[in-house]
Amino acid sequence: MSSSTVLSVALGALVYGAPLVLLVWILLRRRERGDRATTRKLVEARAAGLDVPPSIHPYINPNRCLGCAVCVEACPENDVLGLIRDKAVLVTAANCVGHGACRDVCPTDAIQLVLGTKDQGVEVPVLDPSFETNLPGIFVAGELGGMGLIRNAIEQGRQVIESVRRLEGIGDPERLDVVIVGAGPAGFAATLAAREQGLRSRTLEQDGLGGAVAHYPRRKLVLTSPVVLPLVGTVKLRETTKESLLELWRSTERETGIEIDYGEKVASIERDGDGFVVTSTGGTTRCRAVVLALGRRGSPRKLDVEGENLPKVVYLLEDPTDHRGRRVLVVGAGDSALEAAITISDEPGTQVTLSCRGDAFPRAKAANRARLEERTRDGRIRVLYKSSVEHVDPDAVQIRTPDGSERLGNDAVIVCIGGELPFGFLRAVGVETEMRYGEP
Numbered sequence: 001m002s003s004s005t006v007l008s009v010a011l012g013a014l015v016y017g018a019p020l021v022l023l024v025w026i027l028l029r030r031r032e033r034g035d036r037a038t039t040r041k042l043v044e045a046r047a048a049g050l051d052v053p054p055s056i057h058p059y060i061n062p063n064r065c066l067g068c069a070v071c072v073e074a075c076p077e078n079d080v081l082g083l084i085r086d087k088a089v090l091v092t093a094a095n096c097v098g099h100g101a102c103r104d105v106c107p108t109d110a111i112q113l114v115l116g117t118k119d120q121g122v123e124v125p126v127l128d129p130s131f132e133t134n135l136p137g138i139f140v141a142g143e144l145g146g147m148g149l150i151r152n153a154i155e156q157g158r159q160v161i162e163s164v165r166r167l168e169g170i171g172d173p174e175r176l177d178v179v180i181v182g183a184g185p186a187g188f189a190a191t192l193a194a195r196e197q198g199l200r201s202r203t204l205e206q207d208g209l210g211g212a213v214a215h216y217p218r219r220k221l222v223l224t225s226p227v228v229l230p231l232v233g234t235v236k237l238r239e240t241t242k243e244s245l246l247e248l249w250r251s252t253e254r255e256t257g258i259e260i261d262y263g264e265k266v267a268s269i270e271r272d273g274d275g276f277v278v279t280s281t282g283g284t285t286r287c288r289a290v291v292l293a294l295g296r297r298g299s300p301r302k303l304d305v306e307g308e309n310l311p312k313v314v315y316l317l318e319d320p321t322d323h324r325g326r327r328v329l330v331v332g333a334g335d336s337a338l339e340a341a342i343t344i345s346d347e348p349g350t351q352v353t354l355s356c357r358g359d360a361f362p363r364a365k366a367a368n369r370a371r372l373e374e375r376t377r378d379g380r381i382r383v384l385y386k387s388s389v390e391h392v393d394p395d396a397v398q399i400r401t402p403d404g405s406e407r408l409g410n411d412a413v414i415v416c417i418g419g420e421l422p423f424g425f426l427r428a429v430g431v432e433t434e435m436r437y438g439e440p
Contacts, residue, residue: 038082038091045079045092050365052120053090056098056113056146059440060088064110071102071111094365099151112440115146121435122146123423125292130163131156134432137276137288138269139163142186143211143295144422146436150185150213150245154227157189157293161230164289165197169274175286176200179278180293183260184211187293188249191258192230202287204280206265207316209253210246211295231256265299269429292431294422301417303331307392313413317343325349327409329397331389332416333361338368340414345380352380353408355387355399389413 045051058071058081067086075081079092081102088110090096103111116122124146131139141160142153161178164170170177180190183205194201226236232252253260264280275288300315302308317340325348330341333356345352354372361369375381390398390405397410423433 035084038084038089041079041082042084042089042091044366045094050092050094052117053093053096053098055096055143056115057093057096058090058100058102058111059114059438060090061110061112062087064108066108066110068107070105070107074101074105076101114438114440115436117438121437123421123433123435125426126432126434131160132163135271135430137167137274137290138429138431139289139291140293140431141190141291142182142184142293144182144292151227153185153293154189154229157186157191157291158193158228158230160186160291161190161193161197161199164194164291165199167289169288170199172275172288175275175288176202177287178202178289178291179204179276179285179287180291181205181266181278182211182293182295183209183262184213184293184295187211187291188253189230190291190293191260192232192252192256195256195258196230202285203258203260204264204266204278204282205260205262206299208262209249209260211293213242213245266425292426294425296421299420299422300415301420303389303392303415303417305389305391307394310392310394312394312411313392313415315415317414317416320344320347323347323350323412326411327351327353328412328414329353329355329389329399329408329410330414330416331355332418333358334363334416334418335365335368337416338364338372340416341381342368342371342375344414345375350380353382353384355384355389357386357388359385 042051065087067083067088069083069088071088072081072083076099077095077097080090080096081088082091083089098113100113103113115124125133125140125144127133127140127145131141131145133140139160141156145156164178177199178194178201180187180194180201180203183191183203187203187205188209191201191203226234229235229252235248261282264282266278266280268279269290270277270279272286275286276290278285278287278290307313320343323344328344328350330337330344330352337354337356338361341352341354344350361372372381372383376383384399384401387399387401390400392410392413395409395411397408397413399406399408426433
C-alpha cells in the first residue's frame with residue numbers, strides 16, 4: 001500500500017471516526033450525569049423514608065431490562081422510576097400508586113407488580129383466580145387483597161360478583177345471595193354489580209362511603225383512568241380530586257337506588273350450611289356468600305381515655321373549613337396527622353396543637369415535615385413532643401408532657417394514629433393469609 005493510500009485511510013478514519021468517538025463520549029457523559037442524578041434522588045428518598053412502597057409496586061428483572069427508559073417516561077407519578085447503569089430502578093417508592101403503566105409499556109416483560117419488600121413483608125389473604133379464599137363462598141376484593149389502585153379495586157369488585165353469581169345456591173329465597181362488607185371502591189362496585197346482576201344483597205359499612213379515599217387529605221389528587229362502573233358504564237377519569245370522586249359515587253348511589261347500611265361494623269362471620277351468618281351491630285344476616293372489601297386501614301385506633309366518646313372527637317378530617325376560628329388538637333405522628341394540622345392551620349382564626357408521642361416525625365414525608373416546620377416558626381402550629389392525651393373534656397383537653405400535665409382549651413380533637421388492621425378478624429373467621437416479600 002502506497003504512502004498516499006495510507007494517508008488517505010488515516011484521514012478518512014479521522015474525519016469519520018472522530019465524530020463517532022465524540023458522540024460516544026457525549027452519550028457516556030450523559031449517562032454518567034443521569035446515573036448521578038438518579039442515585040442522588042434514591043439517597044434522598046431513603047433519608048426521607050420514601051423508599052418503601054405503600055402497596056402494589058413494580059419489580060424489575062435486571063436480566064430482562066434493556067434500559068430503554070420507556071417505563072420511566074410512562075409513569076405519571078413523581079420520580080418513582082429512574083435509570084442507573086442502564087437498568088430501571090425503583091427510586092421514590094412511596095410515590096408509587098401501583099397503576100402498572102410501567103409494566104404495560106415494557107417491551108421485554110421485565111416488570112411485574114408485587115407486594116412487600118425483602119425487608120418488609122405484606123400480609124394478604126390467600127386467594128384463587130376468582131378472588132375466593134380458602135373458605136368456599138367468602139371472597140376478597142380491593143385493597144385488602146393488595147389491590148390498592150382505585151381503578152383495579154373497582155374492576156375487582158365487578159369481577160367478584162361474577163364469581164358469586166355462579167355459585168350453587170344463589171337465588172334461595174330464605175337468605176340473601178351476598179353480603180358485601182365495606183363501601184370503598186371495591187365494595188361500592190360490588191354493590192352496583194350485585195344490583196345489575198339481580199342478586200339479593202346487603203352492604204355493610206362501619207364508616208361512610210369511599211373507604212380509604214375518604215381519608216385522603218382534602219383536594220388531594222387521585223390518579224385513575226377510565227373504569228367501568230356497573231349500572232353506569234364507562235367513567236373517564238384521569239386526574240381528579242377526592243371531593244369530585246366522592247361526589248360521583250354519592251350521585252351514583254342516589255341515581256341507582258342502591259342501599260348501603262352505614263355505621264354497621266361486622267363482628268363475626270359463621271358457617272351456616274353452604275352459606276353464612278353475618279353478625280353486625282345491626283343484627284344478623286343469612287347469606288350464601290360474603291365479599292370482604294374491608295380495605296387495609298381497618299378500624300381507627302382509639303386513644304382509650306376518658307371523654308373520647310364526646311362528639312368533638314373524630315378520626316377523619318373531612319373539611320378544614322369546619323374548624324375556622326376553633327381550637328383544634330391533632331394527635332399523631334404520620335402524614336395524615338401532619339396534613340390535618342397543616343390544612344387546619346391555614347384556615348382563619350384557628351389555634352392548632354399537634355401532639356405526638358415521640359420527639360420527631362420519622363414516618364412523615366419530607367415535604368410535610370418542611371411545611372410543619374414553616375408553620376411552627378410562624379406560630380400557626382404548636383407541637384407537643386413526647387406527649388399523650390390524658391382525658392378529654394367538653395371545652396378542654398388534658399395532656400401529659402415532659403414538663404408535667406397541661407390543660408388546653410379545646411373545641412375539637414382529631415385522632416390520626418392509624419387503624420387496627422383487619423387480619424385478626426380474618427383469622428378469627430378462618431381465612432388463610434400469607435406474607436409477600438416483593439418478588440414474583
